[in-house]
Amino acid sequence: MDVALQMLDLLARRYAFAEVAALVADGVCTGRRTDDQIAVIEQLCAFGDRLIALDAEDFGNPDAAAGANTEHAMADRVTGDAVPAALVARALKCRMPQSASEPDRGALGSLRPAFRLLLEVITVRWTRRETSALVAALHIASEYLPMLAWEPALGHAGDPARMAASVGGKHSLWGQMENRDCPHTRPEKSAADRALRVANEPQPGWRAYLDRQHSAVSSALRVCAADCRTRCSVITRYDASTQERLKHACALAGEFTSSQLIQLRHSAPVGHGFGVPSLAQVTAAWDHTRELIANKEPRVRVDDGYPLPGLPSLVSALAGVDITPDTLVADTVAALRAALR
Secondary structure, X not given: OOHHHHHXXXXXXXXXXXXXXXXXXOOOOEOOEOHHHHHHHHHHHHHHHHHHHOOHHHOOOOOOOOOOOOOOHHHHHOOOOOOOHHHHHHHHOOOOOOOOOOOOOHXXXXXXXXXXXXXXXXXXXXXXXXXXXXXXXXXXXXXXXXXXXXXXXXOOOOOHHHHHHHHOOOOOOOOOOXXXXXXXXXXXXXHHHHHHHHHXXXXXXXXXXXXXXXXXXXXXXXXXHHOOOOOOHHHHOOOHHHHHHHHHHHHHHHHHHOOHHHHHHHHOOOOOOOOOOOHHHHHHHHHHHHHHHHOOOHHHHOOOOOOOOOHHHHHHHHHOOOXXXXXXXXXXXXXXXXXXX
């Protein structure tokens, strides 16, 4: 392997998808690969870049280069190039359906694949020392942890097409805007109400709900399980054991959301300041968070070999099943390295 291809291979192993695509577009592979082969390399770079950016709305498209932020001129010219179907199928499980009628419910059916990918992406960002993106991924995880905890009870991950049957009905206060007995905030009540209706709205309304209100539904579910004293049928429809599990899990999710680790987001460009936390600051914040949470959930003390030790164990405890980091990004890197060779 010559020096140029060795450099591309090193960049691929560093998850530098955009850089590999840029160098290929600049002619590094000219004369070494056919146009069709270069197009496949660009597709894999675009797909990998979407994965680590958590650009989930396009996960189901085998033509990942279409509209990508990476270089993709050759992929635009060549026909028949695509991301391998097996990789696309795995990514599709993490995607939010972009219309209410899509048969594949993706992350509305289950958040477990999405959390596996999140854990892998956090590792990627740690490896690349990209702490702003790292804390942004942690923030996303914090928003959806309550919904992950509720998934075994609901039978889905807050899918609006099924929410009416799951939280509505007799003695339910879910989404009742003017009811003062319900402790939800007005944004939570608005999102809860919208979740019952949005499956019947046109596609723009559906996508607006996913963008702006779906995470608030997760927050509302946390309040129902951990904080509500009214105890309407949203929670009382379950047996005592399930109610206790939900209360415990959602209380932990609340502690994680308000922890020093998640508050780091407000010190990064993705928040309100313009500082970027160092890996040492991220580690210190996680150590503090971990100790607080360990008082209620000892599994977080497990040294599971993760960059933030115990985080996968915490996610697993809340989910009620083992959630381990995915290998989707790593497998995309392997496919890219093979294409480069």
